Amino acid sequence: MKEKINIRNLNEKQHQALVCMFFAMLPRSDNRYKKRDEYWKILGEKFNIKPSTYKLNKDSFDKYFPNNGRKGFEDDRDLITRVGKDYVSIYNKFKDYPIEIIENAVDEIIQLYTNAYTNEFITLKCGIPETVHTILKNSNNIIIDGVYTLKNQLKLNKIVFITLGGDVNKKEIDWNPGFKGIGHITKEPYDTGYSGDSKYFKFEISIDCLFDNSYKREHFFRYPDTFNATFIGPELKRDPTQAISILTENKAISVIRAVLDDNPSLKKNFDNIFSSKFMQQVLGDVKVLIPTISSYGENIEDVLSRMINNKTKKNSKLIFKTGKKYTSSNNIDFEYNRIIFGAPGTGKSYTLNKDKEDLIKKNENYERVTFHPDYSYANFVGTYKPVNNDNDEISYKYVPGPFLRILVKALESNMSDTPEPYLLIIEEINRANPASVFGDIFQLLDRNNGVSEYPIHTSEDMKKYISEELKIPADQCAELRIPDNMFIWATMNSADQGVFPMDTAFKRRWNFEYCGINKKEDELNKQTTLDIIINNDPEPIHWNSIRKAINCELTEIKVNEDKQLGPFFLNVNDLMDRYSDNKSKLQEKFNNLFKDKIIMYLFEDAAKQKKDFIFSGIENPRIYSEICKEYDEKGLKIFGEDFTNKVKEFEAKAKSSGDDL
Known part of the structure; x- marks a missing residue:
């Protein structure tokens, strides 16, 4: 049965x-x-x-x-x-x-x-400017027209939940759409058929309470009973086209609780609007979703147990001091904020990359970014960008930049029992405007034992992103510091063209390391020479001897060291590795590189005002193509007789010291 x-x-x-x-x-x-x-x-x-x-x-x-x-x-x-x-x-x-x-x-x-009507409420959505402005004035007896449903439910004193609609992209929408307040019906439906259509009628409401903020649907995500609360909560089905609907009591209770959790000062207003029984339920047990993560195979008990075990740690502070100072395997301390600067080709990036391998053991623990004139705070930290969703539709989402991505990873690791170091490398830091790119992050660079001494207040977008990534309440992300397991290293060429100046306050927060003009020359390939025309016939010459002779010439015309040539201005080591078994090809590639990089750099930059002196071995040093043509015929003699003598002197010194160079 x-x-x-x-x-x-x-x-x-x-x-x-x-x-x-x-x-x-x-x-x-x-x-x-x-x-x-x-x-x-x-x-x-x-x-x-x-x-x-x-x-x-x-x-x-x-x-x-x-x-x-x-x-x-x-x-x-x-x-x-x-x-x-x-x-x-x-x-x-x-x-x-x-x-x-x-x-x-x-x-x-x-x-x-x-029998349910006495335990239900009306929910109203309005986007008509004239009516919205009247609502925002906290007015009485506001006329709501154009209605044709729920006529029997619109009873005197019925409570109305008021939501403001409208497209914020339209200029007439000068309010913030969302759930805005509570009112009640002051006049039941009347004037039926006023528009010529017998189904339309009017009714009137008065405002009892307006909120300081308009609550959007996403505010109610944590309250599952608000789902499908028409015009207010997250939509699981499309809202009706009519401007009014029914709000059941259980949904109304959860809506009011969500607002009250955000703004407890509204309790007195709600006590005057709703019955004591209703408010008892609002202040009682209400379903709330708690964000967490679950591994495959975990049951509810496992998840709850882990949450309880982590509660003390998760609820302490967002930023921790681990008490650990990170050093390399050979006990050399690394600075937290570090800028390596020097002439082009001195091995600045190479140095950072080598130190990175000592500090970081996992590739996912670092990011590398290159600044350029159009680089901005939005690129570096984060901003809203259009993205494709699963339905291949365009939507806007907060997309973090490299700084925020590596910071969140460092924070997450710092909250664990075994924190690891994380590194952000910035190439050419002064090719963008550093003060503009860093913005308020600039304040975090003041660090005491690795941790930012002064926090910054996070924006709502940044707060939400950090909260979601770290699975912690948003209120714990209101302030932000850089933790002691995050390192920021950068390279800089202070004398290059198209670079931005750094102010003293910004420089003060960094440790500067100068990469000398000859600091890394011992790492050049010393076994292979290049057949370069130096008198009338090609002779075996090392690149380093040529480089030093050019730098001597630049010094004589008072060109600063930071515009001279470092050992790696030409990647000769790579040429040697690639063409060691084909000397003619090696020679061809070197000559092309020399013209495209060395002669061009001297012509356009380092010796731009002193072409007659640098290229003293040719008649017309004002035309780049002529200089290259002369180089093919004369080799290093384009720089004059004194220059070729200097090259030979450097070669002789290297041999007398027992060095192949």
Whole structure:
């Protein structure tokens, strides 16, 4: 024998499905079939759904009950395609139940929704500028027109939840859309047919409480009972096109609790608006979602146990001092904020990369970024950008920059029992405007034992991102510091063209290391010479001897050291490795590089004002192509007789010292 149907175990959609299936089971000759319009009207007023929609849903059931004498829909669409999974679940579960048991359940459902109006509220959405401005003035007896539904529910003193709508991209929308306040009905529906259409009417409301902020749907994500709270909570189904709807008591309780959690000072206002019983439920137990993570195979008990174990650690502070100073494997201390500067080709990037290998053991523990004139705070820290979602639709999302990405990783590691060092490398830090790129992050560079001495207040976007990534409450992310396991290293060429100056306050927060002009020359390949024309015939000459001779020439014309040539201005080591077994190819590649890099650099930059002196071995040093042509014929003699003598002197010194160079 089938048991009685407990309608409390069914959701609202399933209630409606059971009513539709009940009438589909009945033949037209059954007197109970005549109640369908009355029942559909009650459901329609409750859920703001047209009775004709319920008729179509009933018709979808018809063909599954042949004793009703109706064919129903004759196409191939199945039940789930027509009416959805809730209707299918009702059919599968109750299709074989006696009609009397189903009838009793349907009567209970109708009775439930007939008596529910006293425990329901009205939710209103308005985007008409004139009406919105009147609402924002906290006015009384505000006329709401253009309405044609819920006429029987708009009773005097009924509480109204007010949401402001509108497209913020339109110039007439000068308010912040979202759930804005509470009011009540001061005049029941009147002036029916005022517009010439008999279905439209007006009613009036007064404002009881306006919030300082407009609460958007995302504010209610943590409160599952607010989902599908029409015009207010997150949407699982599309809001109705009409501007008013019904808000059930359980959803209203969760909405008010969400607002009260954000702004406790509103409690006195809510006490004056809602009944004491309602407020007792608001202040009682309300479902709240707690963000957490779960590994595959973990059950609820495992997750809760881990959350409890981590509670003390997670709820202390966002930034920790680990008490550990990170050093390399050979006990050389690394500075936290570090800039290496020097002439081009002195091995600045090479030095940082080598030190990185001593500090960082995992590639995912560092990021590298290169500054350029158009680089900005939004690129470096983060900003909203258009992204493609799963449906290949464009939406806007906060996208972090390299600074914020590596900072969050460092913070997450710092919160663990075994923190690891993290590194951000900035190439060419002064090719962008450093003060502009760093913005308020500049203050975090003042560090005491590795931790920022002074915090900054995070923006709402940054706070939300950090909160989601670290799985901690947003209020713990209100202030931000750099932890002691995050290092920021940079390279800089102070004398290059197109660079930005650094102010003293910015420089003071960094440790500067000068990379000397000859500091890394011992790492050049010493075994291979290049056949360079120095007199009339090619002679074996080392690149380092040529480089030093050029630097001597630049010194004589008072060019500062930071514009001279470092050992790696030409990557000769790479040439030697690639073409060691083909000397003619090696020679060809070197000569091309020499013209494209060395001669061009001297012509356009380092010796731009002293071409006659540097290129003293040719008649017309003002034309770059002529200089290159002369180099192909004369080799190093384009720099004059004194220069070739200097090259030979450097070669002789290297050999006399026992060095191949």
